[in-house]
Amino acid sequence: TVAGKVGQLVSSLRETEQSLRQEKERAEVTLASIADAVVTTDAEGRVVFVNGTAESIIGQDCGNACGCPIEDVFRIKDEQSGNWLANPVRRVLAGERVLDPLGKTTLQGQDGSECAIEHTVSPILDNRGQIDGCVVVFRDVSSQRRMLDNINWQVGHDALTGLPNRVLLADRFQLALAVASRQNKLLAVCFVDLDQFKPINDRLGHHFGDDLLVQVAGRLEKEMRAED
Numbered sequence: 001t002v003a004g005k006v007g008q009l010v011s012s013l014r015e016t017e018q019s020l021r022q023e024k025e026r027a028e029v030t031l032a033s034i035a036d037a038v039v040t041t042d043a044e045g046r047v048v049f050v051n052g053t054a055e056s057i058i059g060q061d062c063g064n065a066c067g068c069p070i071e072d073v074f075r076i077k078d079e080q081s082g083n084w085l086a087n088p089v090r091r092v093l094a095g096e097r098v099l100d101p102l103g104k105t106t107l108q109g110q111d112g113s114e115c116a117i118e119h120t121v122s123p124i125l126d127n128r129g130q131i132d133g134c135v136v137v138f139r140d141v142s143s144q145r146r147m148l149d150n151i152n153w154q155v156g157h158d159a160l161t162g163l164p165n166r167v168l169l170a171d172r173f174q175l176a177l178a179v180a181s182r183q184n185k186l187l188a189v190c191f192v193d194l195d196q197f198k199p200i201n202d203r204l205g206h207h208f209g210d211d212l213l214v215q216v217a218g219r220l221e222k223e224m225r226a227e228d
Contacts, residue, residue: 039136059110079104088121116145161217
């Protein structure tokens with residue numbers, strides 16, 4: 001009968017709806033449980049989901065973030081210049097292929113705090129292959145960046161005085177030579193010597209010699225410009 005067919009159709013729709021709901025719940029549980037921060041958007045660039053890790057980094061919970069434009073939640077800068085970067089979600093929604101950024105990226109949280117991040121943005125496609133939204137995956141790499149910066153600083157600086165060492169001098173000297181040659185200019189080099197430094201080490205001990213080097217380095221830095 002017609003009533004029987006309608007009943008079967010309604011039952012089938014309910015089963016399909018329940019199956020879709022369960023699939024969505026499983027997907028959200030999966031996204032919520034992974035260690036990386038995850039933010040998803042719809043095709044208009046509005047936030048649909050924020051997992052717990054992302055909430056802690058951006059300083060905004062999922063309830064308040066959902067429905068907001070992605071620019072209000074995922075705000076990124078170039079770490080070196082401090083300039084705001086075009087939101088990669090908008091670029092992906094426009095059909096661009098966004099690669100992992102080569103530079104260093106900083107995320108600004110809701111309270112104005114900033115942290116270094118690595119991130120990827122991928123499109124979410126519907127069953128017709130059309131872009132239906134985006135998923136942003138990112139992680140806080142502030143501690144790794146600080147460690148790498150510290151290592152790079154140590155490679156080029158003297159641990160005692162904090163002044164550039166021979167490695168950095170050789171690099172900057174080669175650069176200065178190249179610039180002088182390209183601009184057809186002369187390059188002057190000045191050497192500074194500490195008279196009677198060896199007798200101080202011999203008579204008073206190396207700790208006095210170290211203290212002398214630290215004080216001389218401090219005076220040099222105070223008298224010279226930041227770019228020297």
